[in-house]
Amino acid sequence: MSDISPVAADRPADRPRMEVSETEVAVEIIGMNKWFADFHVLRDINLKVMKGERIVIAGPSGSGKSTLIRCINRLEDHQKGQIIVNGTELTNDLKRVDEVRREVGMVFQHFNLFPHLTILQNLTLAPIWVRGIPKAQAEETAMMYLERVRIPEQAKKYPGQLSGGQQQRVAIARSLCMSPKIMLFDEPTSALDPEMVKEVLEVMINLAEEGMTMLCVTHEMGFARQVANRVVFMDQGQIIEQNDPESFFSNPQHERTRLFLSQILH
Amino acid sequence: MTDIAFVRSEMTAAQPAPRSNAGVAAWLRRNLFANATDTVLTILAVVFLLWIIPGLYGFLIGRAVPPGGTVEQCRVENVGACWAYVASEIEFFIYGFYPMAEYWRPNLVFALLALLGAPLLIPHAPLKVINAVLFFVVFPIASVVLLAGGMFGLRYVPTEQWGGLLVTLIISVVGISCALPIGILLALGRQSKLPVIKSLSVCFIELVRAVPLITVLFMASIMLPLFMPQGTTVDKLLRALVGVTLFASAYMAEVVRGGMQAIGRGQYEAAQALGLGYWRRMGLVVLPQALKHVIPGIVGTFISLFKDTSLVYIVGMKDLLEAVKTKNDAIEWAAPTQAVTGYIFAAAVFWIFCFSMSRYARFWERRLDTGHKR
Numbered sequence: 308m309s310d311i312s313p314v315a316a317d318r319p320a321d322r323p324r325m326e327v328s329e330t331e332v333a334v335e336i337i338g339m340n341k342w343f344a345d346f347h348v349l350r351d352i353n354l355k356v357m358k359g360e361r362i363v364i365a366g367p368s369g370s371g372k373s374t375l376i377r378c379i380n381r382l383e384d385h386q387k388g389q390i391i392v393n394g395t396e397l398t399n400d401l402k403r404v405d406e407v408r409r410e411v412g413m414v415f416q417h418f419n420l421f422p423h424l425t426i427l428q429n430l431t432l433a434p435i436w437v438r439g440i441p442k443a444q445a446e447e448t449a450m451m452y453l454e455r456v457r458i459p460e461q462a463k464k465y466p467g468q469l470s471g472g473q474q475q476r477v478a479i480a481r482s483l484c485m486s487p488k489i490m491l492f493d494e495p496t497s498a499l500d501p502e503m504v505k506e507v508l509e510v511m512i513n514l515a516e517e518g519m520t521m522l523c524v525t526h527e528m529g530f531a532r533q534v535a536n537r538v539v540f541m542d543q544g545q546i547i548e549q550n551d552p553e554s555f556f557s558n559p560q561h562e563r564t565r566l567f568l569s570q571i572l573h
Numbered sequence: 574m575t576d577i578a579f580v581r582s583e584m585t586a587a588q589p590a591p592r593s594n595a596g597v598a599a600w601l602r603r604n605l606f607a608n609a610t611d612t613v614l615t616i617l618a619v620v621f622l623l624w625i626i627p628g629l630y631g632f633l634i635g636r637a638v639p640p641g642g643t644v645e646q647c648r649v650e651n652v653g654a655c656w657a658y659v660a661s662e663i664e665f666f667i668y669g670f671y672p673m674a675e676y677w678r679p680n681l682v683f684a685l686l687a688l689l690g691a692p693l694l695i696p697h698a699p700l701k702v703i704n705a706v707l708f709f710v711v712f713p714i715a716s717v718v719l720l721a722g723g724m725f726g727l728r729y730v731p732t733e734q735w736g737g738l739l740v741t742l743i744i745s746v747v748g749i750s751c752a753l754p755i756g757i758l759l760a761l762g763r764q765s766k767l768p769v770i771k772s773l774s775v776c777f778i779e780l781v782r783a784v785p786l787i788t789v790l791f792m793a794s795i796m797l798p799l800f801m802p803q804g805t806t807v808d809k810l811l812r813a814l815v816g817v818t819l820f821a822s823a824y825m826a827e828v829v830r831g832g833m834q835a836i837g838r839g840q841y842e843a844a845q846a847l848g849l850g851y852w853r854r855m856g857l858v859v860l861p862q863a864l865k866h867v868i869p870g871i872v873g874t875f876i877s878l879f880k881d882t883s884l885v886y887i888v889g890m891k892d893l894l895e896a897v898k899t900k901n902d903a904i905e906w907a908a909p910t911q912a913v914t915g916y917i918f919a920a921a922v923f924w925i926f927c928f929s930m931s932r933y934a935r936f937w938e939r940r941l942d943t944g945h946k947r
Binding site for chain 2: 413
């Protein structure tokens with residue numbers, strides 16, 4: 308996972324500018340704390356993500372980075388502080404939670420495709436049942452996204468018949484079918500064979516170039532350098548340091564960050 | 574250093590398998606004569622079959638009295654099965670004491686059951702929704718009207734007169750159709766985060782499962798009237814129906830819960846992350862997978878429910894087995910093999926229904942197998 312070379316070196320020079328909004332806030336986390344029973348897993352988290360920002364969250368295992376992004380669509384609840392997503396504050400109100408989840412896509416480490424449904428059904432399930440989009444139209448959109456992740460020919464297959472890399476691309480397409488405003492990635496390439504990491508990262512890079520707001524927990528530092536406009540480093544449930552990737556990698560400030568980078572970039 | 578470099582110059586094409594690996598002889602060797610133990614077991618099995626088959630054939634067919642035979646033929650020494658007895662009493666076995674002039678009514682219900690039930694079981698049959706409405710709403714009402722009568726000029730036939738296969742089928746069809754949905758709801762209730770629903774479900778499941786069905790039926794038939802206001806009576810068949818259904822539901826709930834536990838947290842989370850609410854999450858993602866995992870358990874519960882219907886004799890219902898038992902004492906057919914033949918007939922009917930359920934379930938297992946976990 309220590310690949311620091313650009314993921315896709317042969318990229319066209321005229322790639323679109325990745326615009327970051329100066330006024331529109333996508334996610335705002337204010338003084339957030341979370342406990343697992345007695346264990347204080349997230350401590351005083353403050354993070355403001357503008358629309359169009361691409362944030363990479365890095366840190367050693369157990370540092371709470373997965374838990375943090377899982378709080379953003381309330382797969383985990385928080386006990387103190389505020390999380391505001393697209394202007395909606397996350398509380399115990401289930402209706403509001405579902406509202407937020409509709410607008411926030413999530414990609415998991417283990418893909419979590421629905422094994423009893425075909426690829427196409429995986430993609431159209433939520434648009435049909437959550438958004439109430441007619442089936443034909445949902446399928447059309449789904450095929451468009453499958454083409455964008457370059458596996459339209461797999462539409463009729465079941466997830467178990469696809470490779471890990473293909474499954475993860477389907478999982479990304481599945482989230483995109485809900486036209487989310489924000490995408491969360493929870494170690495999307497960690498469960499993949501090395502030769503499949505690239506195909507997934509390429510899809511993520513394309514997404515970033517289209518201006519998607521992204522929060523990625525990942526160990527792909529090459530990806531961080533290439534597309535992130537901010538790297539957030541966490542340890543022991545706290546944000547230790549954040550900076551633009553250039554400064555973060557070349558000039559880490561905190562001692563803990565330096566140690567982490569020296570271990571991961573050997 | 575020796576030369577360790579190697580480059581393949583030609584690819585090897587696929588070749589047919591050696592004879593010892595395929596074909597009849599290979600199959601026999603692999604499955605019947607693989608080693609000494611297998612060979613001995615195969616020989617023993619063949620000897621057993623040679624010993625049992627002639628005897629069975631003689632009793633069931635060779636020395637048996639075919640339908641249409643007389644009771645005298647059944648009374649000769651060393652006679653086989655007395656099929657003439659079963660054939661002459663078949664109407665009682667099917668309808669019980671249902672009035673003979675009204676047999677067309679249960680027959681119509683049987684026909685409707687086959688006509689509406691069969692297409693429901695065939696996956697690609699058209700008009701599933703209309704079919705389901707007809708089967709689960711219209712059919713039960715029509716059946717009650719037809720069987721009980723008392724309206725539309727139909728003669729009233731109290732449930733005490735219903736019997737035989739008719740009662741067995743009524744209880745099992747109603748039980749099976751109700752036990753699965755109730756069981757699913759109980760399983761969901763048991764996993765609920767709402768304490769009231771959860772504890773109610775747990776109490777019900779644990780109470781019912783800890784009591785024998787006979788006790789449930791006794792309670793339903795003797796205790797229930799004590800709690801009801803004086804003068805109100807609950808129909809005997811209805812009591813048995815409720816008892817059997819609730820009993821099977823409790824078992825079904827645990828089977829379904831077992832299936833749900835096999836579903837990883839990732840599936841729930843993926844469904845949540847897509848914004849699917851509780852019922853859609855369960856109905857579209859979790860239950861289809863969970864139920865598929867436990868098809869053998871579900872069918873097992875159905876099969877035991879079907880067989881348990883024979884316990885309703887305890888509350889005075891004459892189901893198929895009890896009808897056979899009653900006629901086994903009939904003096905006009907008294908013969909050495911009368912009772913045995915009756916029981917063989919009852920067992921065969923039970924076996925046909927249960928075996929069909931089992932095969933049908935296998936069909937669904939194969940059909941739903943998308944091949945791969947994950």
